[in-house]
Amino acid sequence: MRAGVRHVVMCAFVLVMIYPLIWMVASSFKPGNLVLSEPGLIPSEVTFQNYRDGWNALDEPFSLFFLNSLMVSVGSIVGNLVSCSLAAYALARLEFRGRRLYFAITLVSVMLPLHVLVVPQYIFFSQLGMVNTYFPLLLPKFLATDAFFTFLMVQFIRTIPRELDAAAWVDGAGPFRTFWSIILPLMTPALVTSAIFTFIWTWNDFFTPLIYLTSTEMFTVPVALNSMMSSETSSGVGALFAMSLLSLLPIIVFFVTAQKYLIRGISTTGLK
Amino acid sequence: MTQDTLVRPVAQSPPPPPRRRRTPSFRRQGGAAHVFLLPFLLGLVLITAVPLLASLYLSFTDYDLLHDPELVGLDNFRRMVEDERFWASVGVTLWYVLVSVPLQLGFALLLAVLLDKGMRGLALYRSAFYLPSLLGSSVAVAILWRQLFGHEGLVNSLLGWFGVEGESWLQNPDTALSTLVVLNVWTFGSPMIIFLAGLRQIPEELYEAARVDGAGRVRQFWSVTVPLLTPIVFFNLVLQTIGAFQAFTQAHIISGGQGGPLDSTLFYTLYLYQQGFQSFNMGYASAMAWVLLLVIALVTAGHFLLSRYWVFYGDER
Numbered sequence: 150m151r152a153g154v155r156h157v158v159m160c161a162f163v164l165v166m167i168y169p170l171i172w173m174v175a176s177s178f179k180p181g182n183l184v185l186s187e188p189g190l191i192p193s194e195v196t197f198q199n200y201r202d203g204w205n206a207l208d209e210p211f212s213l214f215f216l217n218s219l220m221v222s223v224g225s226i227v228g229n230l231v232s233c234s235l236a237a238y239a240l241a242r243l244e245f246r247g248r249r250l251y252f253a254i255t256l257v258s259v260m261l262p263l264h265v266l267v268v269p270q271y272i273f274f275s276q277l278g279m280v281n282t283y284f285p286l287l288l289p290k291f292l293a294t295d296a297f298f299t300f301l302m303v304q305f306i307r308t309i310p311r312e313l314d315a316a317a318w319v320d321g322a323g324p325f326r327t328f329w330s331i332i333l334p335l336m337t338p339a340l341v342t343s344a345i346f347t348f349i350w351t352w353n354d355f356f357t358p359l360i361y362l363t364s365t366e367m368f369t370v371p372v373a374l375n376s377m378m379s380s381e382t383s384s385g386v387g388a389l390f391a392m393s394l395l396s397l398l399p400i401i402v403f404f405v406t407a408q409k410y411l412i413r414g415i416s417t418t419g420l421k
Numbered sequence: 422m423t424q425d426t427l428v429r430p431v432a433q434s435p436p437p438p439p440r441r442r443r444t445p446s447f448r449r450q451g452g453a454a455h456v457f458l459l460p461f462l463l464g465l466v467l468i469t470a471v472p473l474l475a476s477l478y479l480s481f482t483d484y485d486l487l488h489d490p491e492l493v494g495l496d497n498f499r500r501m502v503e504d505e506r507f508w509a510s511v512g513v514t515l516w517y518v519l520v521s522v523p524l525q526l527g528f529a530l531l532l533a534v535l536l537d538k539g540m541r542g543l544a545l546y547r548s549a550f551y552l553p554s555l556l557g558s559s560v561a562v563a564i565l566w567r568q569l570f571g572h573e574g575l576v577n578s579l580l581g582w583f584g585v586e587g588e589s590w591l592q593n594p595d596t597a598l599s600t601l602v603v604l605n606v607w608t609f610g611s612p613m614i615i616f617l618a619g620l621r622q623i624p625e626e627l628y629e630a631a632r633v634d635g636a637g638r639v640r641q642f643w644s645v646t647v648p649l650l651t652p653i654v655f656f657n658l659v660l661q662t663i664g665a666f667q668a669f670t671q672a673h674i675i676s677g678g679q680g681g682p683l684d685s686t687l688f689y690t691l692y693l694y695q696q697g698f699q700s701f702n703m704g705y706a707s708a709m710a711w712v713l714l715l716v717i718a719l720v721t722a723g724h725f726l727l728s729r730y731w732v733f734y735g736d737e738r
Contacts (some may be wrong), residue, residue, distance in 0.1 A: 235459075268706050273467075
């Protein structure tokens with residue numbers, strides 16, 4: 150009985166939270182003039198016109214923006230996985246001077262606001278002629294600057310028994326061999342978590358591409374949406390909704406397929 | 422295995438290698454470590470340390486990207502004191518942090534406690550509450566919010582059913598910021614999941630003992646759950662506060678990059694962006710960034726200092 154009440158309350162709560170998203174889905178199928186005037190969920194008339202209009206609302210079709218976002222996201226995943234796992238292995242397992250210092254720096258830089266670095270970084274990339282390229286978006290990822298992932302991987306490697314390293318050592322494996330054949334395969338869960346969060350963060354990222362990408366054909370999806378919104382294209386709100394929804398789909402797909410890793414990653418580390 | 426395996430005497434000590442004497446293996450590890458750390462060190466220097474120092478330098482200059490930076494001493498900071506928009510952005514950001522973070526954590530804790538005790542369908546509810554956290558920082562959801570709270574938006578349509586004449590929430594300086602608070606509260610799922618993980622760590626015996634002593638549900642919550650959860654509350658508080666200080670995307674989208682109406686959604690980072698990347702006042706933007714860094718550092722340090730008085734660690738007496 151009490152459980153029943155609790156479920157009713159919970160369901161109501163879920164409904165309120167999810168309703169705006171459902172409304173967005175419904176609205177994207179409504180004819181342009183009804184998007185705002187019809188608050189209900191069932192469209193009186195279903196149309197795909199919004200998707201057609203939205204897809205071509207800017208100078209370039211949205212397929213290009215999705216492709217750009219995909220390239221940047223995949224590049225970021227590769228960069229983070231390679232550079233952070235290398236650094237994490239050294240910080241967690243190897244003996245060298247400055248290890249504690251580097252680890253402390255990693256911890257502190259998790260809290261460092263991006264804004265205090267972005268002006269000089271912009272000047273740096275602009276003097277190298279790299280504004281309006283993907284270098285400013287990708288290079289930092291290949292240099293292990295997402296400290297959160299380095300930290301996450303260090304913590305994970307620490308849970309792997311050191312006896313395995315010792316055994317590899319006795320068998321004649323050096324640090325590289327040990328990393329590649331023993332540690333890396335065992336840290337798959339940490340790698341998957343990092344990959345998923347890198348994808349979601351990069352896919353959603355607005356600030357960095359907004360600063361660095363200037364021409365439409367280089368836009369990632371969030372910048373394209375922003376540009377579509379501010380240019381008040383004739384296609385209107387329905388088209389904007391349609392493209393916004395499409396931009397959320399990859400995240401929702403990731404969420405549905407990788408929930409286990411997402412939840413585990415967030416409960417152990419507090420990643421968003 | 423390789424020949425090396427056969428040659429290497431088994432007695433040779435496996436890692437960790439002796440700390441005192443610098444054996445060849447130690448040196449080799451140091452060398453190897455720096456190969457592993459090469460990207461990390463390059464990033465530390467090129468992407469973090471040098472820009473950090475450069476922005477400190479730039480904060481004392483006037484720099485428009487075209488001419489050489491010109492040292493102006495403390496002018497940027499003096500200008501801040503007199504800059505009304507700067508203070509508007511400080512007010513907006515502080516208000517946002519002070520209101521939205523406690524609300525968000527309150528919801529997160531409440532829902533975590535309600536979901537904790539062997540509730541059926543937990544995984545499903547957990548997912549439904551968590552999804553907005555993943556979407557919340559996206560441009561797409563900010564666009565959705567813009568429509569929800571617009572003059573002809575969903576919120577007003579729903580209010581209309583109850584006979585309430587809604588206003589244009591985003592055009593009214595008194596309510597525009599609140600819509601962004603609602604958006605942040607909406608993403609309570611990620612701290613909620615951290616709370617859920619924390620609740621799992623509380624030993625069931627403590628609840629049993631409390632029950633034996635005659636404590637009801639509410640009493641158990643305040644005497645067992647809350648004290649044992651304070652380290653997690655602290656963790657969430659620090660993280661969410663740091664995040665809230667840096668809010669940008671939602672304000673940019675909702676106000677079309679302007680921070681309006683009447684600067685009521687002019688977040689600190691949005692103003693910094695306007696100064697640095699629209700007006701190209703790179704020196705002023707750098708100075709603002711350093712103020713932000715100092716404030717975040719002070720607030721975080723303050724959290725740590727205050728935590729001594731309210732965060733309870735189980736192993737203490």
